[in-house]
Amino acid sequence: MKIIITLDEVMARRKIRLNELASKIDITEANLSILKTGKAKAVRLSTLEALCKALNCQPGDLLKYQEEPENL
Amino acid sequence: MKNISMNAKYLKIFSLIFVLPFIIFDFLYSWFIDISYNKYHEFFVSFTKNLGPISNSSLFSDSSVGWCAKLSSMPWAHRLLGMLVDIVSLGLFLWGFFVFLSLLSSYQKGVVFSQESFFLLKKLSKISFVWVLYSPIKDTLLSVICTLHNPPGQRIITVSFSSRDIYHIFFVGVIFVITSLIYEGYIIKKEQDLII
Numbered sequence: 001m002k003i004i005i006t007l008d009e010v011m012a013r014r015k016i017r018l019n020e021l022a023s024k025i026d027i028t029e030a031n032l033s034i035l036k037t038g039k040a041k042a043v044r045l046s047t048l049e050a051l052c053k054a055l056n057c058q059p060g061d062l063l064k065y066q067e068e069p070e071n072l
Numbered sequence: 073m074k075n076i077s078m079n080a081k082y083l084k085i086f087s088l089i090f091v092l093p094f095i096i097f098d099f100l101y102s103w104f105i106d107i108s109y110n111k112y113h114e115f116f117v118s119f120t121k122n123l124g125p126i127s128n129s130s131l132f133s134d135s136s137v138g139w140c141a142k143l144s145s146m147p148w149a150h151r152l153l154g155m156l157v158d159i160v161s162l163g164l165f166l167w168g169f170f171v172f173l174s175l176l177s178s179y180q181k182g183v184v185f186s187q188e189s190f191f192l193l194k195k196l197s198k199i200s201f202v203w204v205l206y207s208p209i210k211d212t213l214l215s216v217i218c219t220l221h222n223p224p225g226q227r228i229i230t231v232s233f234s235s236r237d238i239y240h241i242f243f244v245g246v247i248f249v250i251t252s253l254i255y256e257g258y259i260i261k262k263e264q265d266l267i268i
Binding site: 027031032034035039040041042043044047 | 263266267268
């Protein structure tokens with residue numbers, strides 16, 4: 001089971017840069033980068049809400065579930 | 073966090089002003105200023121005289137405590153050898169002391185549960201462990217070195233494990249427990265940092 005954060009795709013579609021988004025949702029660029037590169041272990045609902053508000057999207061646009069192939 | 077920084081700052085100032093000079097002075101006083109031992113010796117003799125028959129027991133014998141009393145009569149080679157044995161202990165203490173100071177510096181910056189502070193504490197616990205183990209060995213070696221110049225029959229070898237060593241072992245154990253706590257804190261902090 002894998003949850004993929006598609007923040008970079010949404011950002012590219014909205015043509016918004018990392019520093020711009022970081023200042024909009026009031027979190028550090030470093031933290032946003034962790035989120036963007038998929039290194040984050042969890043996302044706070046407040047962060048998700050701020051991201052949705054700033055990018056004008058739904059939580060489902062930012063998160064994707066991908067099933068991992070079973071080991072043979 | 074502000075509280076930790078303040079405490080670290082005051083402890084660092086206290087350590088630098090009082091602990092470090094005292095430790096170095098104590099070493100120099102022991103090996104270079106003969107009068108200290110003479111005074112100590114005189115005090116000891118007068119103390120044991122007042123004890124009457126008990127003063128003859130091995131517990132209060134002149135040699136068991138005052139074996140370094142006559143520093144001036146020690147040959148320089150023996151004195152240097154004694155200093156060398158003592159300086160290992162001092163070196164270990166100073167190493168641990170400076171590791172502790174760097175730990176305080178990182179606390180002063182507000183960095184508590186970090187990899188750096190965990191490594192510093194781990195280093196400190198290992199150094200203190202070696203220092204504690206070396207302490208009774210040092211006492212034994214010093215008892216031999218300090219009485220080596222005496223005529224046969226008056227040379228002493230002491231093997232001791234006192235309550236002081238028990239206290240030291242207890243404190244080293246406390247440092248080990250704190251190290252493992254800091255490690256757990258560091259793991260939690262690392263995980264917390266990845267929650268955005």
